[in-house]
Amino acid sequence: MAKDHTIYILLTYSGSLLSKCINIYTKEPYTHVSIALDADLRELYSFGRIKPSNPVFGGFVKEDIINGTYARFPETRCRVYSLRLKDTQYKRLEKELNKFKKNRDKYGYNLLGLFGVVFNMPIERRYNYFCSQFVASLLDSSGIELFHKPPSLTSPRDFRKCKELNLIYEGRLKRYGA
Numbered sequence: 001m002a003k004d005h006t007i008y009i010l011l012t013y014s015g016s017l018l019s020k021c022i023n024i025y026t027k028e029p030y031t032h033v034s035i036a037l038d039a040d041l042r043e044l045y046s047f048g049r050i051k052p053s054n055p056v057f058g059g060f061v062k063e064d065i066i067n068g069t070y071a072r073f074p075e076t077r078c079r080v081y082s083l084r085l086k087d088t089q090y091k092r093l094e095k096e097l098n099k100f101k102k103n104r105d106k107y108g109y110n111l112l113g114l115f116g117v118v119f120n121m122p123i124e125r126r127y128n129y130f131c132s133q134f135v136a137s138l139l140d141s142s143g144i145e146l147f148h149k150p151p152s153l154t155s156p157r158d159f160r161k162c163k164e165l166n167l168i169y170e171g172r173l174k175r176y177g178a
Contacts, residue, residue, distance in 0.1 A: 005090035008036040009081040009135065009165055010044065010065075011156055012173060014073035025118065030079060030156045033132040034063055035139075037094075040177060041065050041080070045097065047109055047134045058109030060100050060134070065173055076173040081165035085144065093142035100138075113152055122152035132156050 011030035022031040034046035044063040052069040108128045116123030136151035
């Protein structure tokens with residue numbers, strides 16, 4: 001019998017300059033999306049700052065909820081969701097994620113794509129993603145269809161409103177798992 005797996009979706013609002021700009025436009029409580037393979041969020045991935053102190057350069061990142069960028073924003077608010085996957089879906093997700101890990105230097109941040117969301121025009125750039133586009137693309141390419149729109153038009157709001165995700169925590173990120 002095939003084993004089921006659980007993955008986790010993390011929505012955050014850190015208060016960084018970019019998150020404030022996104023928040024002002026969207027009026028949404030969360031502005032960033034990450035995906036984790038474990039409940040402790042140790043295997044947490046997204047597109048964001050490559051170096052915590054430098055908001056200019058972004059790309060594929062392994063995030064750390066204690067150190068790194070989140071350490072610079074200790075009052076980060078979050079929601080953590082769980083999603084059950086079939087064994088085949090999970091294996092495909094791991095395979096797709098490994099492509100990003102192996103080729104991390106090829107990837108950049110799709111800042112232009114954020115404007116595409118604003119104007120409801122998908123802007124896809126090879127090897128470039130913004131956070132919600134990355135998570136939606138990863139899920140989609142793993143056979144997990146949560147949204148009926150292109151990943152390049154997917155926003156944190158779509159994850160917050162997704163009925164297939166199960167909310168397991170809401171509060172300060174620094175208190176998660178404490």
